[in-house]
Amino acid sequence: MLVPQTSIPEVLLRGSIMYLMLFLALRYLMKRHAGQVGIADILVIVLISEAAQNAMVGEAKSLVEAAFLVGTILFWSYVINWLSDRVPFLRSLGGGDPxxxxxxxxxxxxxxxxxxxxxxxxxxxxxxxxxxxxxxxxxxxxxxxxxxxxxxxxxxxxxxxxxxxxxx
The missing domain is CATH 3.30.240.20 (bsu07140 like domains)
Incomplete structure (x- = not known):
């Protein structure tokens, strides 16, 4: 119970790499125009945290797999936001009228x-x-x-x- 299954340097390296990757991704890809976080953003963050968790503790086979999974989640988040800004029908699905x-x-x-x-x-x-x-x-x-x-x-x-x- 008190003896780590993974070496401490590997845990530090995995945690550092995933933190820096997520920091950069969330900092530059998840900017909100009004400075607010919506339901879709929370969903993305929850999915990313689940994908990144395995990479940080070593359950994933490689950091590259986890990075591609996080990248895929961010890609679809960006595409859906981009389309919502340009397609009125999709914009209406996102929130509706006041x-x-x-x-x-x-x-x-x-x-x-x-x-x-x-x-x-x-x-x-x-x-x-x-x-x-x-x-x-x-x-x-x-x-x-x-x-x-x-x-x-x-x-x-x-x-x-x-x-x-x-x-x-």
Whole structure:
């Protein structure tokens, strides 16, 4: 139990190589335009961690196999993101349209129920952005990325703050 099955230098070398490869791949291939991580990104990270884990502890036959597997996952992630940016049909599969939650100072209860948002949760999001009353909101929408965008009633004070509405 306390005696390693693989030599310590090999573990250090495998871990170092996989870390550097993953660091470079995630740093340069997984940039998000809005600085946010979506469900697809989390899926890629989970798949990569599973593929890389075997290479780091020596269960994979070679580091090259693990590197090709990680590369394949990153390749498909890139291709799907690239296609989603260029093909409207694929873009709509990725998230859909914003869902109106408040219109002209009134809650849209049907949409709130469909999105499983309570009035208290929505008011909490509004307060985080300096809005105390729903009457101050011209329009608020749940965006496809999970943020709530808000436009105030007054034309000169229109803002579009965003806040996370739920964890992943």
């Amino acid at each position: 869902v109106p939650l408040i219109q002209d100072g009134r809650f849209n209860r049907r949409n709130m129920d469909r999105e499983l948002l309570t009035e208290d949760e929505l008011m909490s999001q509004l307060r985080q952005h300096g809005i105390e009353r729903v009457a101050e909101v011209k329009r608020a929408c749940l965006e496809p990325d999970g943020n709530i965008s808000v436009i105030r009633v007054r034309g000169g004070d229109e803002q579009k703050p965003a806040g996370r509405t739920r964890g992943i």
